[in-house]
Amino acid sequence: MNHEFYQKLADTSINEEIVSKNIAHQILTSSEIALLPLLNAAYEVRTKFTGKGVKVHIINNTQNGYCPEDCHYCAQAKTSDAAIEEYPLKPDHEIIAEAKNAYEKGAYRYCMVFAGRGPTKKRVEHLAQLIRDIKSKYPIEICVSTGLLDNEKARVLKEAGLDRLNHNLNTSERHYPEICTTHTYQDRLNTLQAARGAGIQLCSGMIVGMKETHADIIEVAYTLRSMKAESIPINFLIPIAGNTLKETSELTPNFCLRILCLFRFLNPRAEIRVAAGREIHLRSMEVMALYPANSLFLDGYLNTKGDNRAKTLQMIKDAGFSVESDHSIEDLLLNEQTAAVKSSYVDQTLIKGLKELRPQLRTDLR
Numbered sequence: 532m533n534h535e536f537y538q539k540l541a542d543t544s545i546n547e548e549i550v551s552k553n554i555a556h557q558i559l560t561s562s563e564i565a566l567l568p569l570l571n572a573a574y575e576v577r578t579k580f581t582g583k584g585v586k587v588h589i590i591n592n593t594q595n596g597y598c599p600e601d602c603h604y605c606a607q608a609k610t611s612d613a614a615i616e617e618y619p620l621k622p623d624h625e626i627i628a629e630a631k632n633a634y635e636k637g638a639y640r641y642c643m644v645f646a647g648r649g650p651t652k653k654r655v656e657h658l659a660q661l662i663r664d665i666k667s668k669y670p671i672e673i674c675v676s677t678g679l680l681d682n683e684k685a686r687v688l689k690e691a692g693l694d695r696l697n698h699n700l701n702t703s704e705r706h707y708p709e710i711c712t713t714h715t716y717q718d719r720l721n722t723l724q725a726a727r728g729a730g731i732q733l734c735s736g737m738i739v740g741m742k743e744t745h746a747d748i749i750e751v752a753y754t755l756r757s758m759k760a761e762s763i764p765i766n767f768l769i770p771i772a773g774n775t776l777k778e779t780s781e782l783t784p785n786f787c788l789r790i791l792c793l794f795r796f797l798n799p800r801a802e803i804r805v806a807a808g809r810e811i812h813l814r815s816m817e818v819m820a821l822y823p824a825n826s827l828f829l830d831g832y833l834n835t836k837g838d839n840r841a842k843t844l845q846m847i848k849d850a851g852f853s854v855e856s857d858h859s860i861e862d863l864l865l866n867e868q869t870a871a872v873k874s875s876y877v878d879q880t881l882i883k884g885l886k887e888l889r890p891q892l893r894t895d896l897r
């Protein structure tokens with residue numbers, strides 16, 4: 532494709548016009564569309580609406596396991612045999628201490644995840660109190676992932692100060708029965724509508740790599756556009772032994788980056804998050820995700836570890852992006868004792884020894 536193609540793509544998105552399904556399909560699949568100019572076009576849109584900042588999220592798995600649902604990708608599902616260490620809801624003081632830690636580590640938003648189908652009225656009231664307590668202590672935005680909510684429960688959470696609700700679509704309506712049988716896609720849409728009706732921002736995205744088709748991916752990007760989702764996490768399935776879904780479909784770094792670009796073009800104002808699985812699926816091209824995406828998780832995911840904090844922060848800094856936080860990225864890195872890490876690199880022996888230089892050398896000649 533020529534330069535005009537990529538420029539038109541960026542302009543269409545910046546003007547908030549819709550990219551056609553045909554072009555969306557080509558973005559994902561066509562070798563005529565080269566990755567670097569595509570990323571550059573997505574970057575133009577990203578910087579137009581979100582500058583060069585990166586929003587850092589830290590997730591708190593407030594309870595682990597005990598979930599009656601059967602989401603096939605999830606280690607906490609009742610059908611999963613994954614070796615997770617289950618625990619009931621953490622005590623309030625622990626959740627609040629972790630909010631403090633997230634704020635001090637540079638998080639823009641603190642995400643509390645509660646496993647389960649959906650909260651009882653009592654649990655919602657408890658959660659509302661937690662939100663009030665955290666908000667009164669730390670200037671940090673709060674997002675919760677609670678499972679299914681109705682209008683009244685959404686209203687109570689909004690009144691307590693909740694900024695966002697996370698409730699991922701995960702995949703298309705067509706594919707949904709393949710990944711979960713205990714609730715429906717429509718249940719998910721209803722929850723998102725309840726949150727929207729209460730004035731809560733929407734955080735809703737997908738998990739790629741669950742044997743969905745290209746059309747399914749495109750469908751999710753269009754649906755989230757129609758819902759004007761403020762935040763769109765794109766997860767790349769992390770295969771966990773013991774889960775119903777323990778293998779990903781083919782995910783190359785090139786394909787993952789194309790998906791992020793597609794979501795950016797269709798959702799130009801959204802906070803696009805390169806979420807779980809960035810380390811294992813983007814591999815050496817991880818940093819390129821910051822061109823279409825403006826958000827990521829620090830410190831791993833719900834049940835799986837990610838890159839360490841220093842490595843992620845250094846990646847953001849090295850690529851010339853900044854962290855949207857009350858703390859500068861330099862201070863955050865200092866706190867992570869990068870200096871110590873750096874000097875330990877220098878201290879480590881980088882000089883090759885005989886074993887590497889002369890692998891054929893007979894030991895009796897050494």
Ligand code: SF4
Binds near residue numbers: 601605607608678
């Ligand atoms: S994704 Fe949520 S609802 Fe589904 S099994 Fe996991 S914890 Fe339960």
